[in-house]
Amino acid sequence: MRVLVVDDIRLFRDHVLDVLGAQPFVERAAGAADADEALRAVADHGFAVVLVSLATRDSLAICRLLVAAAADTRVIALGVSGSDDEVVACAEAGVTGYLLRDETSDGLLRVVAAAGRGEVTCPPPVAAALMRRMGQRGQGPGGPAGGSRLTTREREILGLIDEGLSNKEIARKLNIEIRTVKNHVHNLLEKLEVSRRGEAAALVRGARGPARAPGW
Numbered sequence: 001m002r003v004l005v006v007d008d009i010r011l012f013r014d015h016v017l018d019v020l021g022a023q024p025f026v027e028r029a030a031g032a033a034d035a036d037e038a039l040r041a042v043a044d045h046g047f048a049v050v051l052v053s054l055a056t057r058d059s060l061a062i063c064r065l066l067v068a069a070a071a072d073t074r075v076i077a078l079g080v081s082g083s084d085d086e087v088v089a090c091a092e093a094g095v096t097g098y099l100l101r102d103e104t105s106d107g108l109l110r111v112v113a114a115a116g117r118g119e120v121t122c123p124p125p126v127a128a129a130l131m132r133r134m135g136q137r138g139q140g141p142g143g144p145a146g147g148s149r150l151t152t153r154e155r156e157i158l159g160l161i162d163e164g165l166s167n168k169e170i171a172r173k174l175n176i177e178i179r180t181v182k183n184h185v186h187n188l189l190e191k192l193e194v195s196r197r198g199e200a201a202a203l204v205r206g207a208r209g210p211a212r213a214p215g216w
Helices: 010-021 035-045 059-069 084-093 105-116 124-138 152-162 167-174 178-192 197-208
Strands: 002-006 028-032 049-053 074-080 097-100
Touching: 002 010, 002 035, 010 028, 010 049, 010 105, 028 035, 035 049, 035 059, 049 059, 049 105, 059 074, 059 084, 074 084, 074 105, 084 124, 084 197, 097 105, 097 124, 124 197, 152 167, 152 178, 152 197, 167 178, 178 197
Parallel strands: 002 028, 002 049, 049 074, 074 097
Antiparallel strands: none
């Protein structure tokens, strides 16, 4: 697996790279200081996982750019405070993994390994923040949260999104047209009142409650 670390503080970036570079499942670990370097690195070397430090200037914009530029690349937010606004902003930026500020090196490796397997990682405090925000939206003019209004097919697709599958992979697995998958995804996002697949997947994790961390 190839992993990119985006942080404009070189000392911190180099430490994370040292931790990753010592792991047998990491084929290559490299760093970038800003959006231009990160986008160029992903385009040139096809990094499967990108860790973006939220302490970096314009970190959320970097996440959005990476998600838009490389659909197959998993973006992980590094150094999440756990505040509701920050968690929701990360989800809306399209991240598929969260590392809290107090996470250990072992936790870092578990999340990176999970991302490499296409899994969405959502720690309990992050899931709780998303659920609180969805609850607040559900009390507004738009009515109750829309999870109970999903069709059987939408629930099935949401589960596959949670597993990390792309629209193309979902279409192949369910033997349906990719445009049909896109329509279902659009509908379920509207019903859940979210704008990103990653946020919808995080809600699935939150609704299930805390789960045992995956092995690596």
